[in-house]
Amino acid sequence: MHENKESMLDLRPVLITGGAGFIGTNLADRLLRSGKSVILFDNLSRTGVHHNLHWLMERHSRRLVGILEDVRDATALYEQVGKASAVGVGQSMYEIERYTSVNNLGTAILLQCLLDHPVNRLVAASSMSIYGEGLYRNAEGAWVQGIERNEMQLQQCEWELKDEQGRRLEPAPTRESKLPTLASVYALSKYDQERLCLMIGQAYGIPTVALRLFNVYGTRQSLSNPYTGVLAIFAARYLNQHPPFIYEDGLQQRDFVSVHDVARAFRLALESDRAAGQALNIGSGRSLCIKGVALQMGRLLNQEHLTPQITGKYRRGDIRHCFGDIEKARHVLGYRPSIVFEEGLKELSDWLSRQGAIDRLDEATAPLSSRGLTR
Ligand SMILES: NC(=O)c1ccc[n+]([C@@H]2O[C@H](COP(=O)([O-])OP(=O)(O)OC[C@H]3O[C@@H](n4cnc5c(N)ncnc54)[C@H](O)[C@@H]3O)[C@@H](O)[C@H]2O)c1
CATH class of the missing domain: 3.90.25.10 (UDP-galactose 4-epimerase, domain 1)
Structure with a gap:
């Protein structure tokens, strides 16, 4: 961990939207343990997350502030962004209208606030869901992407992907260069969120990183x-x-990745100068x-x-x-999954x-x- 780098960072707190959730709580705990201050912004809409907030408050009441508001409440968010040095975007929700509203509009409102109160860093929690099917190789060893299973195949319980000649394709670690296949409202909203953060970050000189998280697991899920x-x-x-x-x-x-490794990746992304403008896979390196x-x-x-x-x-x-190819995160962030x-x-x-x-x-x-x- 780059402790000396930490001291060079702005002393203002890190703002985490959706911060009482599974990943937000684990990230907050890691940052607080390393001496940072944290503002958690969360409307506690997810069942059970108030336990996470209590757990954090008991451990770190001094440097932790919880703001129980909706991320689409521009006034409340504006006030908190002005106090923050860096921001992690991490809320998610279900149902078409709510997903789109919380993920897309929520992110847009947050970015609007950042224009008046620029922060040192912005890290977006993107998702492997934007890839759809992962990357494959055919019998000749060439990369294949963009193939999906059709209804007839599924009805016949032919689960594996095949090429045009009906030969089975072998799954391979998915790289960031794979084109997105946006097959759900969630995937679409995550891609929108990722692109919007990277675009505005670049336009306004806010170093921004999008972490494409694979299947995250761990305590407080x-x-x-x-x-x-x-x-x-x-x-x-x-x-x-x-x-x-x-x-x-x-x-x-x-690709199941421990929330501890994910929290570490967020921290590296908050500190790294090399990762700005990039989208990086964060997985375990194993399928x-x-x-x-x-x-x-x-x-x-x-x-x-x-x-x-x-x-x-x-x-x-x-x-x-x-499952993810994590070479880019290794190279750019020094990310090494340890669990x-x-x-x-x-x-x-x-x-x-x-x-x-x-x-x-x-x-x-x-x-x-x-x-x-x-x-
Ligand atoms: N868990 C995974 O495996 C995984 C994988 C890929 C990406 N992600 C992304 O990581 C982020 C965090 O995921 P998580 O698993 O911690 O989710 P989570 O559901 O545990 O946490 C989300 C938090 O956001 C809060 N929230 C929802 N709507 C809100 C709103 N309108 N205003 C304020 N707060 C609101 C909820 O109360 C909850 O505490 C999400 O953006 C998700 O898309 C998660």
């Missing part, structure tokens, strides 16, 4: 929210004596299949008798494989055993199936 990461969903199932519910055949590959992850979690929670339910069902718009999955999952499982999680899987799947989005 919401367990009662049916739309959050797959690990939290599996955990809520196990803790309620239900087996995890797995789409397709469970062999889809993802894992969903079924293997579910089995591992079952063992750690002593629930191995609950065999994961491999359903053969699929969700429209789901991707098969996506191996087994270690991170152990920490998560220990924390989970002390939590009460509400299993809301049915609540999450019902609206999808009623709109014909699952088969």
Whole structure:
């Protein structure tokens, strides 16, 4: 960690929007432990996040200020931005209107405030979801992108991607140069957020970095929210004596990155002079299949008798494989993930055993199936 660099940074606090959420809380804790001051801006709209705020307040009441407002409240935000040295953008929400409003309009309002109160740095929490399907190689070893599975293929349970000759494509680590495939309202709003931050940052000389986060997991992840990461969903199932519910055949590959590594990446991005203007993948450097992850979690929670339910069902718009190539972040930020999955999952499982999680899987799947989005 560049402690000497830290002292060179402005002594004003770091403002984190969506700061009481999973990633915001872990980032705030890291910054506060290193001596920075933090302003958390959050309307506590996500169920359960007030616990995060209490947890942080108990640990660091002196240098932490919590502002419980909506990010679209320009007056409240304007006042806080004026006090900040750097800003992390991290709110997210569900439903078309709300997503677009919170992510796009919320970011636009924040950037508008920055024009009057320029900060030293801006770091945006972007997402791997903007890639859609990850990058692939064909039988000749050439890169392939922009291919998707069609409905007929999925109905026949042909889960893997194929080239025009019907030959299976091999998934490869996805680089930042892969063109986005924006397949959901969320992905579209995250891309808009990322581009808007980089564009305004460049135009107004605010060094800005967008971190494309892969599947983040760790303590303080919401367990009662049916739309959050797959690990939290599996955990809520196990803790309620239900087996995890797995789409397709469970062999889809993802990149699970510890929230500690993500918080470290944010801090590096807040300090780095070389990263300005760039979008960087932040993953673990490793890919894992969903079924293997579910089995591992079952063992750690002593629930191995609950065999994961491999359903053969699929969700429209789901991707098969996506995991990150993190070379650029290594090179530009000096980012090196330090938490191996087994270690991170152990920490998560220990924390989970002390939590009460509400299993809301049915609540999450019902609206999808009623709109014909699952088969
Ligand atoms: N968790 C992941 O795996 C992941 C992966 C890629 C990108 N991201 C991005 O990282 C960021 C943080 O994600 P997270 O997992 O911590 O989410 P989270 O849902 O735990 O936290 C989001 C926080 O934003 C707050 N919020 C929502 N709407 C708000 C509004 N209008 N005004 C003020 N606060 C508001 C919520 O109360 C919550 O505390 C998001 O931008 C998300 O898109 C997360």
